[in-house]
Amino acid sequence: MDALFDGIDWMITDEERLVELVKKHEIIYNNRCVGFKGADKRSIWAQIGVQIGMTGEECFKKWTSIRERYTRELKNFANKPNHKTEWLLFYSLSFLREYVKQRPGRSHATEVDNGQLIELVRRHEILYNKQGFGSQCSDQKEKAWNEIAEELCVTAEECYNRWKSLRERYTRELRQQIYEGKTDKEMDWPLFTSFSFLKNYVKQRPYRKRKCKRVCKYSVDASEASNSPALICKKELYTEATPVRSEGDPLSSADESSADNREELTTGEYLNYDEQSLHEAAETCEKSSIGGQENNAIYYFGQTIVAILSEMSEVKQAKAMRLMFDALITIKTEPE
DSSP: OHHHHHHHHHHHHHHHHHHHHHHTOHHHHOTTSTTTTSHHHHHHHHHHHHHHTSOHHHHHHHHHHHHHHHHHHHHHHHHOTTOOOOOTTTGGGGGGGGGSOOOTTSOGGGGSOHHHHHHHHHTOGGGTOTTSTTTTOHHHHHHHHHHHHHHHTSOHHHHHHHHHHHHHHHHHHHHHHHHHTOOGGGOSOTTTGGGGGGGGGSOOOOOOOOOSOOOOOSOOHHHHHHTOOOOOOHHHHHHSOOOOOOTTOTTHHHHHHHHHHHTTSOHHHHHHHHHHHHHHHHHHHHHHHHHTOOOTHHHHHHHHHHHHHTTSOHHHHHHHHHHHHHHHHHHHHSOO
């Protein structure tokens, strides 16, 4: 038991020693201090590490953790009048208070200065150039985020989340710019030009106008129960290859010609075509079944159903599929 408490005392003493040593070097925690961004700070961390028996990088990570904890405690005091802390190091860090930015009542995302964050990330190519040296080293990236967080007086996690959100926004804006043919100055987003350094590192996919691409999210288990083809989306209806047919199949010529012309139809014409095809496919299916021919009409009947469903809202799709499923099961269980 004594050994356990001795270990805890050592840990607390070790952290207190680190705080006291950092307190003597304003260059570490005052971002307005001369040399804050230079190599002098790394040299000081190395000196502190020697005195504590750790590496300079280990001391830096430990200090970052302590500083982030102190920032959170200050926020709790600002937002909760009756807040009390049991953290022993809190009062030892009072010298840091004037250097920690406090914006009570605001969300984490808005506490990060966007322009300053973008500029700081720009200086750390490892964070956005996947082909650069060290881009696959998580330790180096973590170190870069910690340095940025220290300069912005927020946590590394807040910096990363905010950067991720901004980068995704820039990707969307860049795609929009390419599609509309605008210059950088013509873009409405104020931060767009600040991301110019990132342009060569963002992979762009061709911008495509959105057509009717509603994908049926409901997997139709009923298709397996009734041995009928599964529903496919309208896009697949246009691109699916025509199945191989036997010679003399009465459906071959009609289906091939209709498949060739279908892509040329407008949306309105296609809806009318669906309604007509639905009845024709049903009649053909019945005739084929009676005549003992290969029942490929089921395939086209199913495609026609999908085309109609793709024009509906998700609510209507669900309702229509439920009704069709119930009807199919009812008919299947009826005596011949």
